[in-house]
Every structure is written in C-alpha cells, then in structure tokens.
Amino acid sequence: MATGAAPGHADRLLTHGDRRPRAVLMLHGYTHSPAQLDVLAGLFFDRGYNVSVPRAPHHGVATPGAHAAVTVEGLLAYAGNALDLAATLGDEVGVIGVSGGAVLATWLAAHRGDTVSRLLALAPLYAPHPGRIPPVLLRPLIRLYGLGLLPDRIDSRGYSYRAVARYLRIAADHPSRPRPGALRHVAVAVSAGDTVVDRRSAFDVPARLAAAAGATLVQDTLPAELGLGHNIVSPIGSADDALARRYLALYENTPLDLPPG
Template structure:
C-alpha cells in the first residue's frame, strides 16, 4: 500500500471516528434556555410563583401542584426544593414544612408531565432536558425574590437540575444535591453518552419500577409506576452535559453539598464522586456527606409516603448538612472519596 493510500485510509478512519463521535457520543447542547432573570422583591416572586404553579397539563392531581410556603414577606433565607423523577412536589411537603418552621420561605415547583392522576402516563415521553432546566431556572428566579440567602435542594432528578443550576448560576448561595442523578447504577458511568443516544433513538417502551408487581407495588399514590425510556433520555443527556462542564470549570454557585446514600438502588455513587472530584479539582467549594449504610435507606429517602421511609432521622441530618457552616457550629464528618 502506497503512502497516498495509507494517508487516505487514515483520513477516512479519522472522519468515520469523528462522525461516530458526533452521532453516538456527543450530546446536543441545550436549546432556547432563557437567561437568568432573578426577581428582586417579594411581591413579584409570589406573583411569578403563582403563575408557574398555574402552568400545568390536564390531569394534574391537586396535591401534586407546586407549593409555596411564605411568611408574608421576604426572609433572610429561602429554599427551592426540586422533586424526583416520576414523583411530584408532594414528595417534599413535609420537609418544606420543617424548613418553613426554621424561618425559610419555601418554593416547591412541579416539573412538566409529573403529578398526573394516570400513574403510567404517555405524556411523560415528552419530557426533555430543556423542560427540566427551564423549570429550574424560572423557579430559581422566583426564589431570589423570596429570600436574601437562597438554597437549592433536589433529590435524584431534582438533584441533577440543582447540579446544572449550580454549574451555571452565580446567584445560588448553596446547592444541595441529594442522591443526584448524575450517574446510574444500571449504566456504566463512562458509557452514559452512548446510553443517552440509545434512549433517544431506540423504540420507546415503559419500564416498571417493580417489574414483578408492576401496578400492585407499594408506594405513594402520587408517584408513577415507572417511566418511559424516552423520558429517561432527558435525564441521561442532562447528566452527560453537566459532567462535561465540570471537566472544564468550577461551579458558579457559592457552595455545593452532595449527599449520598450508600444503599441507594438507583444511583451510582462512585460515578457521582467522580463528578465531585472534578468540582474539587476546579476549585469548587463543595462538601460531601453520606448517610449510615446500616440504616438501609431507599433511593427516595424524602417522601413520607414511601413504605421504607425513615424521615425522623433523615430530615435532621439533611437540615444539618444543608445549613453547615452557616447555621451549624460543629462540622459534620466528611467521608473520604
């Protein structure tokens, strides 16, 4: 084979590799994400929250609508609580009340296609990464008008959105990510881009949380029985995009907290720790905590309606870890990475 032929093959191979990367590996960037427009006064924030709550699809359960807890004025502290995948704002109501009693104004928005009466809704197929980010961006704009110090806390999908917000918004005082959907036990962390592409193009199907008992499985009445593969793609794509930005720069939020559950059946904690290490290398101000493995907590450790809930010992730790070092004087123990 001549030099010209070898060069041709190399060029062809490089081109095929690049096209393969573009088609199978690289995730498309988010489209039409509005710029941050943080509200500066309490009245505007309440009006915007009421407007966001009113934006809903047909068939939303009343108890799954977004929820606003206020003291009738802007407070020193406000917290934005972001619910998990296939659940709804009701998941956070009990914890929201705990923060409210501590003086916070609290806002719990609803993500699109969640909280419907139909617990296996086809509407969930329409969920996109853009839906998640736009909802989080608008909710954070609202939270800025509710309190002078603003915390964002999310579980699972909500933790993933909190991570995106922390990476891109400078006006977050603290982002708390509880079992964030940055990595998944069922998917090798390094291959997440391929799985995201597969979920985007493969034939859609409904995946039961409990394949054996299906709709008879115990759990909250307001949570879904499972999810559509196409909806999972929204989480996978966003997780990949967040992971890519952590390679390049630190988070813009003032401080971050990641809270892991060692008995989590859904989240790949080592993959999450990989993202935490990237943040630390880039200089992010980040704390990492872990619940005791002996507790045997489920993935959804927030919802009081979960059969295996242990909120009477989970909630105090969540509050302590989220408030250190601002309102807690003794430093909680840090697990090693």
C-alpha cells in the same frame, strides 16, 4: 395528555409574607411531585426560610406514565423559571434536588452560580448504577433514547428510558468552569443501599463543582443499617425526623444537633 396537577400534587410555596434573608428552591425527583418534599419544606420554613417547591413538567398528573414525555428543553426551562421565582423570595438562595431533581439543581448551581449560594444533592442521578447499564453502553443509549431514535421502554421502577436519558443529557452538560459568584457550599447524600445511581459520580460531580467554585463540600453516605435504597426522602415521616434534620444540617453545613430556627 392532561398536564394539570392531580389533587395533592400541585406546586408548594411556603412564604412568611415578605422577602427573607434565606430562600430555598426544592426540586422533587423523577416520577414524583412536590408532595415528596412536604416534610422537608416544612422544616426549612419553620427555620425561617421562604420555600418554593414547583412541580416538574408532566409530573404529578392523573395520567399514568405522563412523566415519560419530559424533554431537556422543558426541564431546563422549568428549573430556570423556578430559580427566578426563588430569587425574589430571599437574599441568599439555595437549591435542593432529589434524584433527577438533583441533576437540575446541580445544573442550576453550575450555570447560575451567580444566583445559587448553596446546593444539596440527594441521591443525584448523574449516571445509573453500573449494575443497571454497563458504562460502555451509557453514552450511546443516552443518545439513542434521549433523541427518540429507539422505542421507549419502562423498567421495573416505572422509569421511562427516554425520560431518564434526557435527565442524563442534562447531567452531562455540567461545565468544567461553573459560572462564578454566589456558590459557597455544596453537599451530597447517597444511601449505601442505592442500586439506582452510580455512587462514584454522585460524589465526584458535586466535588468538582465545589472545587471549581471555591465552595465548601460535605459528602454523606447514609449507612446501610438505615435500610434505605434510592428513595432517601419519602421515608421521612415527621418534621422532627432524624433524616430531615440530617439534610438540613448538610445544607447549612452545621452540626446535626441544630438549635431552633
């Protein structure tokens, strides 16, 4: 199976040529690639951040469905190595994650709280929407698919049950007492129209993390009139897009009307 990035889907590294006061690591969503975060990365870069957007294992390649081959070990190694790089780019390091990438970002904030100062989780897939998988079946299905004990299945979104189960195994490994240190701010955004993630978990997990770390917390529900479902990043169309500015404000814990960087 090919593992090299397809054209346009390679890692992104936006730097100002030196170490900056602020750096941010952005982790794209499951089935996506760094291209998903191009506009948001550009907005942060223009605000003075050094920005790293690495490609997850088996993502952004020419082979259709290659993302189904992700493993827990591979995802955690990818996230940890990416954070190590981001830590060389700035004095304060934060993490932004989308969907499955938000699971990894939250894992880093919990297990690497000595390094991660800020967390923004966008549509985090800590648990599936109850309408997709009944909660009583969730734990056994995570085990059976995550360990490869059942043949893989692909849903209508192109999601591999096996791959999603592995993200959910990571989501279940959030410690009740995160590693203390740098974490100062946690934010989460979920669309009112999201039928993929369990919104209760999407808000509860970051809230528990923030409380345990003594960090500030901002929770944002994108209103139904925006017409958004689970994908709340790809609709961003330009660097001054209202959604992009909204996410920057959530991350920085500042009013939405932001001054120039």
